[in-house]
Amino acid sequence: xxxxxxxxxxxxxxxxxxxxxxxxxxxxxxxxxxxxxxxxxxxxxxxxxxxxxxxxxxxxxxxxxxxxxxxxxxxxxxxxxxxxxxxxxxxxxxxxxxxxxxxxxxxxxxxx
Amino acid sequence: xxxxxxxxxxxxxxxxxxxxxxxxxxxxxxxxxxxxxxxxxxxxxxxxxxxxxxxxxxxxxxxxxxxxxxxxxxxxxxxxxxxxxxxxxxxxxxxxxxxxxxxxxxxxxxxxx
Numbered sequence: 689x690x691x692x693x694x695x696x697x698x699x700x701x702x703x704x705x706x707x708x709x710x711x712x713x714x715x716x717x718x719x720x721x722x723x724x725x726x727x728x729x730x731x732x733x734x735x736x737x738x739x740x741x742x743x744x745x746x747x748x749x750x751x752x753x754x755x756x757x758x759x760x761x762x763x764x765x766x767x768x769x770x771x772x773x774x775x776x777x778x779x780x781x782x783x784x785x786x787x788x789x790x791x792x793x794x795x796x797x798x799x800x
Numbered sequence: 801x802x803x804x805x806x807x808x809x810x811x812x813x814x815x816x817x818x819x820x821x822x823x824x825x826x827x828x829x830x831x832x833x834x835x836x837x838x839x840x841x842x843x844x845x846x847x848x849x850x851x852x853x854x855x856x857x858x859x860x861x862x863x864x865x866x867x868x869x870x871x872x873x874x875x876x877x878x879x880x881x882x883x884x885x886x887x888x889x890x891x892x893x894x895x896x897x898x899x900x901x902x903x904x905x906x907x908x909x910x911x912x913x
Contacts, residue, residue: 720900730906731802731890731904731905731906732843732890733802733904737901739900776842776843778842782898783898783899783900784848784898784899784900785894785899785900785901785902786831786833786848786892786894786899786902787833787845787848787856788845788902789845790835790842790843791842792840792841792842793841793842
């Protein structure tokens with residue numbers, strides 16, 4: 689079993705809808721949680737980081753963390769075609785993001 | 801544009817050969833992490849260098865080795881290349897080893913034939 693699990697998708701939503709991306713992790717000592725966006729043929733870029741239970745909002749993005757359930761999610765409101773990409777969930781057992789364990793990503797397509 | 805540069809961008813090697821990939825970290829960053837990303841998979845942590853010392857290693861065999869130089873640039877060396885080594889190799893730099901934000905370079909695409 690992989691340490692970080694994501695639905696591979698593809699996930700398809702219409703423009704303007706809410707996209708919901710989910711991630712579960714197996715290591716209970718995980719402390720830091722990250723969402724990256726990766727366009728095809730490009731490198732990952734950090735969208736959100738979250739460290740405490742609850743919600744964290746940044747513009748159209750909301751990250752949700754539930755450590756008891758070992759679950760982290762990313763909501764994208766008012767989805768745009770430019771949001772079409774692969775979204776990678778990553779976890780770290782400390783604040784050292786450079787040692788993160790990544791999931792295999794969920795591919796999101798936003799249809800105009 | 802993250803300020804992290806990698807070279808070469810693409811290369812093709814033959815099984816059994818050796819390869820060196822290079823990474824220049826963002827200005828002021830003293831920590832470099834290397835990841836391997838196979839097609840359709842997420843990045844896998846290879847190792848991290850902090851102030852020229854290895855600071856953690858993932859589940860990769862010893863034929864994967866690295867260096868960090870005094871200017872904090874870094875190299876990833878892979879010996880005895882295997883077909884499964886074909887992947888995108890990503891370098892990420894951060895201000896220090898406890899930093900929660902890392903910046904990826906555009907990667908080096910390695911094909912082993």
